[in-house]
Amino acid sequence: MTKRGVHIAVNNLSHRYAARGPVTFDQVNLVSLPGEVLAIIGRSGCGKSTLLHIMAGLLPPTAGEITIDDSQVKEPSPKWVMMFQAPHLFPWMKVSQNVGIGLKFANWSEDRIKERVEKTIKLVDLEEHAESNVQDLSGGQQQRVALARSLVMEPEMLLLDEPFSALDAFTRAALQKDVRLIAKDLGINLVIVTHSIDEAVLMADRAVIMAGSPGQIEEEIVVSLPEERNAQDPEVQKIRGHLMETFRRVSTVEN
Amino acid sequence: MFGAIIARAFYSLVGLSILFGLWWYGGWLLESNPATMGFADFGPGPTYDAIPYLFGEGIIQEASITSGSRLGIGLLLAIVTGIPIGILMGRSKVFKKLSNTPFQFLRMVSPLSWEPIAVIALPTWNQAIIFLISMAAVWPIAFATAAGLAKLDPAWFKVARNLGATWLDVLKEIILPAIAFDVLTGIRLALGVAWIVIVPAEFLGITSGLGYTIQDSRENLDYASLAVTILVIGVIGFLMDGICLAAIKRFSWHHK
Numbered sequence: 001m002t003k004r005g006v007h008i009a010v011n012n013l014s015h016r017y018a019a020r021g022p023v024t025f026d027q028v029n030l031v032s033l034p035g036e037v038l039a040i041i042g043r044s045g046c047g048k049s050t051l052l053h054i055m056a057g058l059l060p061p062t063a064g065e066i067t068i069d070d071s072q073v074k075e076p077s078p079k080w081v082m083m084f085q086a087p088h089l090f091p092w093m094k095v096s097q098n099v100g101i102g103l104k105f106a107n108w109s110e111d112r113i114k115e116r117v118e119k120t121i122k123l124v125d126l127e128e129h130a131e132s133n134v135q136d137l138s139g140g141q142q143q144r145v146a147l148a149r150s151l152v153m154e155p156e157m158l159l160l161d162e163p164f165s166a167l168d169a170f171t172r173a174a175l176q177k178d179v180r181l182i183a184k185d186l187g188i189n190l191v192i193v194t195h196s197i198d199e200a201v202l203m204a205d206r207a208v209i210m211a212g213s214p215g216q217i218e219e220e221i222v223v224s225l226p227e228e229r230n231a232q233d234p235e236v237q238k239i240r241g242h243l244m245e246t247f248r249r250v251s252t253v254e255n
Numbered sequence: 256m257f258g259a260i261i262a263r264a265f266y267s268l269v270g271l272s273i274l275f276g277l278w279w280y281g282g283w284l285l286e287s288n289p290a291t292m293g294f295a296d297f298g299p300g301p302t303y304d305a306i307p308y309l310f311g312e313g314i315i316q317e318a319s320i321t322s323g324s325r326l327g328i329g330l331l332l333a334i335v336t337g338i339p340i341g342i343l344m345g346r347s348k349v350f351k352k353l354s355n356t357p358f359q360f361l362r363m364v365s366p367l368s369w370e371p372i373a374v375i376a377l378p379t380w381n382q383a384i385i386f387l388i389s390m391a392a393v394w395p396i397a398f399a400t401a402a403g404l405a406k407l408d409p410a411w412f413k414v415a416r417n418l419g420a421t422w423l424d425v426l427k428e429i430i431l432p433a434i435a436f437d438v439l440t441g442i443r444l445a446l447g448v449a450w451i452v453i454v455p456a457e458f459l460g461i462t463s464g465l466g467y468t469i470q471d472s473r474e475n476l477d478y479a480s481l482a483v484t485i486l487v488i489g490v491i492g493f494l495m496d497g498i499c500l501a502a503i504k505r506f507s508w509h510h511k
Contacts, residue, residue, distance in 0.1 A: 058413060078419040088410040092432045092508030101428065102418035135508075153418065 005034030005187045006068045006156040008055070013064035014214075015050055024050050025215035028064070030208065037180060037190040039204035039223075041197060041247065047215035048193045052159050055191060056082040068157065078102055078153040085162045087146035089134040096121065096130045099148045106153075120152040123182060140171030147179060157189040164199065176202050177229075184227070197247060201240045202229050209243075211250045218250040275299065296478035302486070305479035314468065314480075315487055322453055322464040323491070325381065329388025330442070330449055337393045337445070338438060341400020342430065351401070358394070366391035366452050370459070380460035384453070391452040392445035399441025403434030435506040443499035450492045 010030035025047035053059040057076040282298020373383035457466025472481035
């Protein structure tokens with residue numbers, strides 16, 4: 001499979017929901033390199049989810065722009081797909097139908113859809129459930145279906161908006177590991193918005209901390225850890241402590 | 256599963272037997288009183304005797320087909336009008352606010368009260384009856400469709416847009432399957448109302464249909480034929496409701 005990561009540039013991006021409403025974030029600048037896993041950490045209300053929606057083309061910015069390689073993000077595209085906190089699967093469809101729906105929108109033939117869907121379902125380890133109704137799956141399995149539904153489009157960038165926060169600790173840990181591995185294997189960019197510093201350490205290559213109102217990017221920390229990451233490793237603990245300390249400092253300044 | 260089916264069939268049979276017993280008892284009461292003896296043909300015995308003639312002459316079949324086709328056309332018009340109205344009500348807040356009061360008002364007007372206007376406005380009685388059926392059926396379909404849309408997860412639209420869906424894809428793959436259960440429930444309600452409305456609607460101005468057969472039997476004091484027609488109306492209504500129920504079960508995606 002060819003690597004398909006992209007260069008993402010967020011240039012002087014500002015946003016407000018209403019013309020006279022408060023500014024969500026102001027003059028945000030951010031770069032992500034091809035194949036990088038970038039975590040955006042911040043407290044509720046700092047604008048990190050809004051930033052992710054703009055990156056997905058689901059919301060227009062008030063000012064500034066986002067470019068992916070040389071294209072400006074102006075509307076949603078299957079090339080930059082977003083995964084939400086809840087899987088939001090289509091409950092009248094089977095797992096395979098949910099996974100293949102984007103390809104159906106793209107007018108692919110049934111044979112090609114079947115072939116690609118089978119491959120993607122295998123990637124997320126759900127072969128046994130391909131013909132099950134999604135309502136029969138656990139929360140973690142449903143989130144895997146949502147992941148497959150995003151990956152089947154062979155996106156260049158996957159945007160995750162706190163996608164594991166509603167899952168139990170074991171399922172969350174398994175998915176954090178698997179999603180990072182899949183993204184690395186495919187070479188795609190991951191941008192994860194999270195409240196969890198642990199999640200950022202276990203998944204990201206780099207973490208940025210957003211704080212303030214309007215939101216700003218306050219700090220940037222490189223998470224230089226080996227691929228195999230264990231929450232108990234001293235190196236992981238060290239970076240976690242550093243990230244936690246920085247997050248506290250930034251939040252104290254904010255308060 | 257099998258036990259539940261047997262139990263359901265048993266209760267249905269017992270219920271029907273009680274109804275038949277009450278009918279028989281009513282017929283016996285009518286027959287035993289000299290003042291009401293003239294209506295004794297309403298009883299099960301004379302009704303049973305009238306069946307071969309009415310079916311042999313094709314009277315019931317012809318009337319059922321005529322009423323059924325009026326019902327079919329009227330219901331189809333209600334579906335093609337009611338579903339888009341319901342989708343508009345469910346998707347456009349402005350349209351919902353604008354239409355809620357007038358639609359609630361129109362819904363409460365008995366469909367039969369439109370008959371004089373329909374007869375003046377439309378060239379034939381047949382069309383007037385179809386119009387009345389549509390007026391009776393459109394509201395349950397429109398309101399059920401709107402209620403179905405109100406239950407949709409707004410994030411489904413976001414996901415669909417993100418995966419490159421056009422508005423037609425959203426309609427075909429998301430909206431229609433998601434609301435199929437509610438729309439079919441609305442159609443089931445509409446069918447019930449329309450089937451009730453069609454009989455009085457066929458009392459006037461025409462010489463065909465089940466309503467006309469009832470009116471004609473009454474005028475000829477042929478109470479046995481009248482009772483057979485009532486039975487046929489009940490059986491057809493019951494069968495149509497069963498078909499609707501099966502369709503609702505088939506398209507329901509709500510978890511068992």
